[in-house]
Amino acid sequence: MNPDLSTTARARLAAASIPPQRYGLSVFLRKAYPAVGNGQQSTGDREPELRLRGAPVELVTWDDIPADVGELVRRKVSDDTFAAFHVLQSAAVHRVNVEGARTLGLSVVPDATILVDVSPGSQLVVTEREGAAERDRDLRSSLVALRVGEGARVQWFGHSVRAPGFAVVERLAILARDAVLEHHSVLLAANAMRENVHVVLGAPGATARVNTLFVGNHEHQFDLGITAEHQAPHTVSNLAAKGVLSGKAQAVVRGLVRVEREAPGSDGYQRCDTLLLSPTAEVDPVPNLEIRTNDVRCTHGVATGHLNPEQLFYLQSRGFSDAAACDLLVTGFVGGMLRAWPEVQREDLGAAVSEILRGSP
Numbered sequence: 001m002n003p004d005l006s007t008t009a010r011a012r013l014a015a016a017s018i019p020p021q022r023y024g025l026s027v028f029l030r031k032a033y034p035a036v037g038n039g040q041q042s043t044g045d046r047e048p049e050l051r052l053r054g055a056p057v058e059l060v061t062w063d064d065i066p067a068d069v070g071e072l073v074r075r076k077v078s079d080d081t082f083a084a085f086h087v088l089q090s091a092a093v094h095r096v097n098v099e100g101a102r103t104l105g106l107s108v109v110p111d112a113t114i115l116v117d118v119s120p121g122s123q124l125v126v127t128e129r130e131g132a133a134e135r136d137r138d139l140r141s142s143l144v145a146l147r148v149g150e151g152a153r154v155q156w157f158g159h160s161v162r163a164p165g166f167a168v169v170e171r172l173a174i175l176a177r178d179a180v181l182e183h184h185s186v187l188l189a190a191n192a193m194r195e196n197v198h199v200v201l202g203a204p205g206a207t208a209r210v211n212t213l214f215v216g217n218h219e220h221q222f223d224l225g226i227t228a229e230h231q232a233p234h235t236v237s238n239l240a241a242k243g244v245l246s247g248k249a250q251a252v253v254r255g256l257v258r259v260e261r262e263a264p265g266s267d268g269y270q271r272c273d274t275l276l277l278s279p280t281a282e283v284d285p286v287p288n289l290e291i292r293t294n295d296v297r298c299t300h301g302v303a304t305g306h307l308n309p310e311q312l313f314y315l316q317s318r319g320f321s322d323a324a325a326c327d328l329l330v331t332g333f334v335g336g337m338l339r340a341w342p343e344v345q346r347e348d349l350g351a352a353v354s355e356i357l358r359g360s361p
Helices: 003-015 029-035 067-079 081-089 309-317 322-338 343-357
Strands: 051-053 058-060 093-098 101-108 113-118 123-130 139-148 153-161 166-175 180-188 192-201 207-216 221-230 236-245 250-259 267-276 282-291 297-305
Touching: 003 067, 003 081, 067 081, 067 139, 067 166, 067 192, 081 139, 081 166, 093 101, 113 123, 139 153, 139 180, 153 166, 153 343, 166 180, 166 207, 180 192, 180 322, 180 343, 192 207, 192 236, 207 221, 207 250, 207 322, 207 343, 221 236, 221 267, 236 250, 236 282, 236 322, 250 267, 250 297, 267 282, 267 322, 282 297, 309 322, 322 343
Parallel strands: 093 113, 101 123, 113 139, 123 153, 139 166, 153 180, 166 192, 180 207, 192 221, 207 236, 221 250, 236 267, 250 282, 267 297
Antiparallel strands: 051 101, 058 093
16 A cells, blocks of 8 residues: 555544544444544455446556545545545555446445546446445445546446445545536435545536435434535536435535635535425535635525425325325425436336335335
C-alpha cells in the first residue's frame, strides 16, 4: 500500500473517538463503531474476487492508481473513519479501463476497492447490486472511484434491497472537461446503511447529477452524504435525495456543494424531500453550501411532511381503500426518482417499495 495513504488511514483510526449522537456519523453508527474505531489498525491480507461483467479487470497496487484519484482517496481517508478502515482492509485495487460504448454489470464485494477509468468520449452504463453471498457479513464496506474522461458520459445505477447488518458504501468521482455523470442509487429497507457520494468537477463543462432514494420501515436506518466539489468554472451539479420513512425508521441526509475560488460561473443545487408515514419516523436533513468565489448560482431546499389528508380523502371517496390510496400517493412521490431506471428494474423497485411500507420484513 502507498505509505502516505496507509499512514493517513492509521492516523485517522488512532485519533478517532466515539461518534456524536447525531450528524456526522449519525446515531446508528455508534452500533457499528467498535468494529472500526478505538484505534484499531488491522491491514487486509487478502483481496476479494471482483464480479464484473462486460470488461476485463486488472489488479493493481495503490501506488499504480492515478495521482488525482490517490489524492481524493487520501483526503477522504483523512476525515472519515470508515474510509480509513476500508483502505487498511483493502490490499489492492481492481482497475477497469473503459473505451467506447460499454455496459457493465457489477456485484459489490465486501472490502473491494474498484477504479473505473473511462476514456475520453466514451459512454458507460453500470448496473450495480450487492452480491447475495456476502449479505451475511456484519459489516460490509466497498469503495468505487470513477475517472470520467473529457466528453465522456456515465450512467450509474446502484441498489440495495433489504440489506442486513451494516453496510458502508463510498463512491468517489472525478470529472474532466465536458464529462457527465448521472448517479442513481436506491436504498430499501436497510438495517443500517451509510452511503457517501463525492463528485469532483475538475474541469470546465463538467456536469454531475446525483439522485438517491431511500425507503425504510421498522427500525431501518440510513446515513447519506452527497458532495459536489466545483474546482473549475462553468460546472453544474444537481444533488437530490428523496425518502419515505415509516415505523421507527431514521435517516440523516448530509448535502454539500463546495465552490472553490477558481470556479466562477458554477451552478450547484441540492434538494432533500422526505415523506414521513408515522409519528415515530425521523429524518435529519443537513444541507451545506461553501462558496469561495463570486458569480455563482447555488441553492438548496428541504421539505419534510406527511401524506395530505385531503388527497387521501379524495382517493377514498373514489373507492380506493386506505392502503391503496396510500400506495398511490407514495408511488407518485417516488416515481420521479425511478424514472431514469430501465423499465424492468423500475417496476421491481416500485413493487419493493410498496411491500416494505406495508410492513414486510
